[in-house]
Amino acid sequence: MKDKVVVGLLGAGTVGGGVIKVLEKNAADIAQKAGIEIVIAKVLGLDIEAMQKEFGDKYIYTKSFADIVDDPEIDVVVELIGREHPAKEFIQEALEKGKNVVTANKDVIAKFGKELFPIAAKHGVDLMFEASVCGGIPIIEPLRNVMSGNKIKSIMGIVNGTTNYMLSKMSDEHLDYDAVLKEAQEKGYAESDPTADVGGLDAARKMAILSSLAFNMNIDLDDVYVEGIESVDAVDIKYAQDLGYAVKLLGIAKYTDSFGASARVTPAMLPIDHPLATVNGVYNAVFVKGDAIGEAMFLGLGAGRFPTASSVVGDIMSIARNIKAGATGRLGMCSYREKRLCPPEAMTSPTYIRMRVVDKPGALAAIAAAFAAQSVSLRNVIQKDNKGNTDIVVITHSVSRANLQMAIQILEVLPVVDRICCVISVEDRSLE
Ligand code: HSE
16 A cells, blocks of 8 residues: 655746645645645756755756656656657656656647547556646636536637736726737746747647537647737727727637537637626636536636646646545546537627728728628728728628638728728627
8 A cells, every 4th residue: 555646747947846835835734635645756857956956855856757757656747847849758658657647738738638648548547737728727627527517518718818918908008019018028927939829829729628628529729710919909909998898819619519619719809797808917717608507717827836836736636546546547538529620601700800991982882892792791880090090890790700701801902991900709699
């Protein structure tokens, strides 16, 4: 009978360091709650001296993965080095050698999860990944376990803190995109290369994971339609506010029996009384609709040392309980459904479009005709003076992405349209 669960930690940076500190600080309670003591034996990192200085002499520090994966004492490998490689290979080898694995790595789970989960199942070990989506928010475990009796109909999430911080600042302080991006970088929220955040890729990885879990099929990263917030201007946020909406970068995943699954990341307008519209700053939130639970929202910090460590430590404790009960490997990814993706013509939403126009007779008629030619019905049309230029803002009734794209192509070549400035979907059921 084991008297402790032994952990090998890969990475002692922001999150890894947080895991060490949480396991030290709350050790006695964690042992009580897990029913067994949990100890870190070895820590993998590049700067051994720095690790010794920060975490003391309690641990064996190593630069060699083999020291950890080939150590028969180690039960759980915790991967916190990030990025795709060599993290994926480390996880795979650990599973193949019968180690349980905890990871916070959304890049690996979104891209290689469908390869790794069968390996974990084959070897009867756990692969846990709560921290890979929205850091400290418990959402993986609820989808995998607590809510798994539901048919999940949809998930809408603010799953990227950097962009939520930026959009909140643009909204509250009427600042321009470039100014808020610079501030987000200075505060350390946005990466020095913020492309994955502002371009929507970080959110798309998280939505690939969440939608796969929610709909029990492998939704690949390439299946997620992605648009970032680069084209959203302070003026769009102002117009949205005037119309009663907040602008958010939303991950939206839906499933219907008739059409199958869809997943996308797009800037979206939400009625200001929607629970997600009140989630501001670096906070993340996930809003789930299920046939039994109704609506539920999960809110918290999606990144940062201790929020992310909270999820990692929770996963280690779940594995510790499973080890104690001789029941590892009981909870897989559960993608038992054939992938069936909603065709683009069935993915519809009302849409906001702002275009810069030449203010002359017939402009509006030409624009209306372009929409009519693609059977796009208009709900609101507003002409605005924008710093000496003329903008026309249109909100359509529900339109398929295919029809909208064709209407936009026609608009782009109209002599009266200078350019299409911004396109934002409107998630307002009262308009559908
Ligand atoms: N860069 C992410 C965010 C955190 O801004 O939310 C890690 O996924």
